[in-house]
Amino acid sequence: MNRRTTILSVLVLALAAFGAAAWFATRPAPVAQTAAVPPEQAEALLRPYSPILGPKEAPVTIVEFFDPACEACRAFHPIVKDIMAEHGEAVRVAIRYTPFHGDASEEAIRVLEAARMQGVFEPVLEVLLREQPRWASHGEPAPGLILEIAATAGLDPEEARTQMLAPDVVAILNQDRADVETVDIRGTPTFFVNGRPLEPFGEAALRALVAEEVAATGS
Numbered sequence: 001m002n003r004r005t006t007i008l009s010v011l012v013l014a015l016a017a018f019g020a021a022a023w024f025a026t027r028p029a030p031v032a033q034t035a036a037v038p039p040e041q042a043e044a045l046l047r048p049y050s051p052i053l054g055p056k057e058a059p060v061t062i063v064e065f066f067d068p069a070c071e072a073c074r075a076f077h078p079i080v081k082d083i084m085a086e087h088g089e090a091v092r093v094a095i096r097y098t099p100f101h102g103d104a105s106e107e108a109i110r111v112l113e114a115a116r117m118q119g120v121f122e123p124v125l126e127v128l129l130r131e132q133p134r135w136a137s138h139g140e141p142a143p144g145l146i147l148e149i150a151a152t153a154g155l156d157p158e159e160a161r162t163q164m165l166a167p168d169v170v171a172i173l174n175q176d177r178a179d180v181e182t183v184d185i186r187g188t189p190t191f192f193v194n195g196r197p198l199e200p201f202g203e204a205a206l207r208a209l210v211a212e213e214v215a216a217t218g219s
Contacts, residue, residue, distance in 0.1 A: 036195035037183065044182040045192060046094050049172060051112070051121060054084050054092035059217040060210060062093045065180065065190040068108040069101035069136035073189045074129045079203050083210050090219035091210060097176040098188050104136050104146075106173065111150050113169045114160035123153035 037045055046063055062080065066073050084091050099105035108128055115124035128135075131149045135141035147157040163169070191198040193209045 037192065037197065041183050042195060044179040045195060046096075047175060047179070051095045051116060052092055053095070053122065055089045056092065058090055058092035059219055060087070060091045060194055060213045062091065062206075062210065063096060063192040064093055065096045065098045065183075065185045065188055067098045067100050067105050067188040068112065068125075068128055069099075069105040069132065070188040071132070072187075074132050076189050076203075077129050079206070083207060087210065087214050087219070090214045090217065096179065097173065098180050098185060098190075099173070099177070100188060101136065102140075104141050107141070107146055107164075108135070109173060110164035110169055111146050111155070111160060113166075113172060114163035115150060115153075115155050117163050117166075118155060118159065120154040124150045124155050127153040 036042070046061065050063075062083070064073075064080065080093055084093065097109045099109055111128070112121060112124060115121045127149055128146065135145050135149065144157075147155070147160060150160070151157045191201075191206055193206075194213045196209065196213070198206055198209055
């Protein structure tokens with residue numbers, strides 16, 4: 001083998017190594033092969049009464065264990081909305097209430113349920129998250145503050161005061177608390193996509209898991 005052939009061989013090997021390195025650096029992150037929750041938890045994962053964002057018949061369901069007073073839930077909300085917009089009719093979000101932040105969380109959940117009764121759930125959800133630092137950052141909110149904020153999104157506060165105490169709202173809170181324990185939720189937000197837990201947690205992982213489930217449905 002002459003000197004020129006040797007040099008060419010070295011260059012070819014170097015280019016091949018560079019190409020392999022570039023592929024590893026730019027390839028999409030793999031989706032964790034997480035299994036669906038076990039049968040004993042499946043019923044507790046999603047209830048027929050849970051609030052739904054997006055198309056009710058969508059083939060892919062993101063279940064979000066959600067606390068309206070949680071800063072991370074507030075940060076992930078626009079991400080979840082963007083994922084829904086990206087996949088159109090294929091994705092919906094089911095909200096499970098997880099009042100980990102005490103009385104403020106529970107009051108906000110009751111307001112959200114009153115808003116659902118009045119047909120203004122999504123606008124009230126948006127304004128409560130946008131104004132979260134006003135009512136959720138420093139202990140208990142001032143009396144009436146959450147209702148006052150919700151009223152700017154179309155909620156009738158007088159009607160809501162009665163609706164917040166309705167037996168159906170109490171039942172939803174109690175059942176969601178029980179399901180949080182059954183599914184062993186430790187923090188918010190916690191996501192499941194078509195029954196599969198999001199592991200590891202993160203925006204990129206959530207986007208990848210949803211995309212995989214959408215592809216699997218042929219949507």
